[in-house]
Amino acid sequence: MNRRTTHTEGRIESVLATALAVGTWLISAVISAGVLLSFFPAGTPYGSQVIMAGIGLFILLPITRVILMLTLFVGIREYKFAGVAAFVLAIIIASLVIGALYK
Amino acid sequence: MSVGTEIWLFSVSVIASAVGGMLGMASGIFIVPILTMLCHVDLRNAIGASIVSVIACSCGSAAAFLKERLTNVRLAIVLETATTAGALTGVLLAGRIPKPGLFFMFGTILLLSAWQMVARRNDPVSFRSHSSDRDSRVRELDSSYPDHELGLDIAYRVERVPVGLILMYVAGLISALLGIGSGVLKVPAMDSALRLPIKVSSATSNFMICVTAAASAGAYFVRGEIVPAITGPVALGSVVGAILGARLLVSISNQRIRLLFAAVLIAVAAQMLFAGFAKQ
Numbered sequence: 001m002n003r004r005t006t007h008t009e010g011r012i013e014s015v016l017a018t019a020l021a022v023g024t025w026l027i028s029a030v031i032s033a034g035v036l037l038s039f040f041p042a043g044t045p046y047g048s049q050v051i052m053a054g055i056g057l058f059i060l061l062p063i064t065r066v067i068l069m070l071t072l073f074v075g076i077r078e079y080k081f082a083g084v085a086a087f088v089l090a091i092i093i094a095s096l097v098i099g100a101l102y103k
Numbered sequence: 104m105s106v107g108t109e110i111w112l113f114s115v116s117v118i119a120s121a122v123g124g125m126l127g128m129a130s131g132i133f134i135v136p137i138l139t140m141l142c143h144v145d146l147r148n149a150i151g152a153s154i155v156s157v158i159a160c161s162c163g164s165a166a167a168f169l170k171e172r173l174t175n176v177r178l179a180i181v182l183e184t185a186t187t188a189g190a191l192t193g194v195l196l197a198g199r200i201p202k203p204g205l206f207f208m209f210g211t212i213l214l215l216s217a218w219q220m221v222a223r224r225n226d227p228v229s230f231r232s233h234s235s236d237r238d239s240r241v242r243e244l245d246s247s248y249p250d251h252e253l254g255l256d257i258a259y260r261v262e263r264v265p266v267g268l269i270l271m272y273v274a275g276l277i278s279a280l281l282g283i284g285s286g287v288l289k290v291p292a293m294d295s296a297l298r299l300p301i302k303v304s305s306a307t308s309n310f311m312i313c314v315t316a317a318a319s320a321g322a323y324f325v326r327g328e329i330v331p332a333i334t335g336p337v338a339l340g341s342v343v344g345a346i347l348g349a350r351l352l353v354s355i356s357n358q359r360i361r362l363l364f365a366a367v368l369i370a371v372a373a374q375m376l377f378a379g380f381a382k383q
Contacts, residue, residue, distance in 0.1 A: 010172065012176055013169040013174065013176065014170065016165075016169055016176065017165070017166040017167075017169035017170050020162045020163075020165045020166050020169075020313075021163070023162060024159065024342070027159075028159070028338075028339060028342055031335050031339055034331070034335055035109060035113075035335050035336055035339065038109065038332070039106050039109070048331040048332060048335075049331075051331035051332070051334070051335035052329075052331045054338075055329060055331065055334055055335070055338070056324060058155055058158050058159055058162075058320075058338065059155070059158065059317050059320050059321045059324055060317075061158070061162050061313070061317075062158060062162065062313040062316070062317035063317055065313070066180075066314060069176065080243075081181075084181055084184060087184055088180060088183045088184055088187055088314065091187040091188055091191055091318065092187055092317060092318045092321065094191060095190060095191040095194055095318040095319065095321060095322045096321045096322055096325055099194055099321065099322025099324075099325045100322075100325040
């Protein structure tokens with residue numbers, strides 16, 4: 001396994017690191033805003049809606065990470081690993097569908 | 104839900120997550136016991152809140168490991184096929200397992216954690232002993248990581264991937280059922296099956312946890328089983344706690360402190376097992 005260069009190796013990691021770090025901070029800010037909104041007693045359905053949106057985004061963040069890995073692997077022509085990423089994505093989608101259909 | 108309750112949930116989650124993080128464990132392991140025992144949150148709501156906070160902590164801490172090139176991203180995506188398949192199975196089983204059963208499972212996992220904390224982890228193999236190149240397919244997962252103490256890159260091999268996949272499937276299943284990262288089950292898989300260096304297995308396991316948790320959390324989310332008034336403060340609190348815990352990690356190498364926390368884990372396990380009996 002010598003066709004990987006250290007150049008491409010570091011790049012995948014740093015792209016994923018940035019995406020996950022930025023995503024976590026942004027979504028934490030959204031949930032914080034929702035929690036603060038819910039402290040106001042008058043007319044507060046917004047608070048829990050904003051929190052719910054933040055939670056939804058937190059669930060989408062790892063899914064985005066898998067999609068990102070898929071495209072990065074395609075970019076460096078490691079189609080086998082791109083295929084594995086696509087398979088993981090398919091299982092997650094299946095889990096969401098099952099969650100929606102069966103209790 | 105009142106302002107007081109939200110602040111209480113937030114504070115309790117900070118402590119739970121900081122203690123978990125300090126011990127180098129997935130910070131979710133204390134969230135469910137504390138929410139159910141101390142805050143009297145329903146077990147299933149606690150599991151829903153915990154699994155979302157597990158995603159938050161795993162995503163938040165992954166960046167540091169990635170930048171240090173400790174995470175094996177190829178191995179992670181291969182093992183994630185098994186952990187997400189396990190999570191999918193967990194989603195199917197979740198509603199069918201009665202609450203006492205869940206309490207028993209949780210108690211058992213806590214006991215296992217206590218045992219792991221006392222037993223010292225050693226690097227599973229010395230890296231000089233290379234096995235022959237029988238299986239060239241698996242070799243694509245081999246990699247190297249920078250060791251700062253030695254100041255050089257250390258190459259390592261990934262062994263026995265099929266056994267690793269089976270153990271990861273079980274870890275994914277338990278993660279979905281109990282709302283934990285189930286690092287406690289991934290550690291033996293990484294050590295005894297794949298024979299990875301400790302730093303690599305911690306980083307890679309942490310990286311995989313958020314995807315595993317997203318598969319089950321997504322299903323609970325679309326089912327409407329996640330309560331925003333509980334989950335919001337708990338997720339925020341555990342992110343803050345995880346950051347604090349990582350700072351405190353240095354001081355925990357002391358064996359006496361490890362024994363103390365193992366005792367705490369056993370006490371919490373006993374509580375969970377007792378709750379299982381009481382609810383039967």
